[in-house]
Amino acid sequence: MKSRNWFWGIFFLLSAVFVIASQTGSFVQIGFASVLATVLLAALLISSAVHRNYFGIFVPLAFLYVIYQQPLHLVRISLWLLILAAIFASTGFSFLFHRHPNSHMCWRHGESIQPTTENIDDNNPYAKVNFGASSKYLHGDRLKSGQFYVSFGALELFFDQAQLSPDGAEIFLDCSFGAIKLYVPRSWQVIDHVSTSLGGVDNDIRLAQPAENAPQLTLTGNVQLGGIEVHYI
Structure with missing residues (x-):
């Protein structure tokens, strides 16, 4: 619990630095809503990465790309195409890197189509x-x-x-x-x-x-x- 508090404490301190830095240089085009969305999406992305939740990783990345494609002069891609790509990437990673929560617990391997x-x-x-x-x-x-x-x-x-x-x-x-x-x-x-x-x-x-x-x-x-x-x- 203490290590977790340290992590989130440092995260929000860095977020404060980012809020100030976002108003300088090429980032000056970013408004308050975009800065707030960035902090929330980053929190979700980091938490998802820790737990290896791929939907929680790729979907926030899609939204972050939309926010920063103009300030960073990235290739313009539609939000819906990015979300679709994020869903496909998340599904692919979920199949390739299936998670097991605890090594001492026994699970079935393999799965079939589930009925209603x-x-x-x-x-x-x-x-x-x-x-x-x-x-x-x-x-x-x-x-x-x-x-x-x-x-x-x-x-x-x-x-x-x-x-x-x-x-x-x-x-x-x-x-x-x-x-x-x-x-x-x-x-x-x-x-x-x-x-x-x-x-x-x-x-x-x-x-x-x-x-x-x-x-x-x-x-x-x-x-x-x-x-x-x-x-x-």
Whole structure:
């Protein structure tokens, strides 16, 4: 946590320097809105690079190119073409350099086309949704871990028919330009350790009714320009 605070502290100090420098030389054409957008996009890009989220890297780069193509006399390219190129580049990198969140957790390798609705009887479930919507009903009897990716899509995860392992379960969520909804029994404890960049996690623990020594469901992962919602049922 301390190292993270040092990093962001230095980042915003450098941002202050950039704001002043942007008003000198060839950068004088950049207005306040462009300077603010640059700082926000840079923050998203750096955070995404740390977590190897390629959509969060290439899409901000596309917007930065548009902002600076005139001051830096770059080749003029349409914003929509840049975004399309960013999406293709992000998809390609996602396939070529697939991430694994923790080496001690076991995941399935390979994937197939996911139907709109699916029942998953697995204690280490995996799912990926790109440019679509899907609902997954989990039925594991000793759920230990899970890995779920969403890019430009929506995913619903239903945990009400699953049983956690005695040691609890850790679910890794990666959400970029999309939404993930989790439906969890009220009797469970949900621990949120998800990192967010221009996104958020909505987990109103006041709606939960966990008993003493209740099973723990730990959420980890990243959200960029998206949202995760936890619903207690």
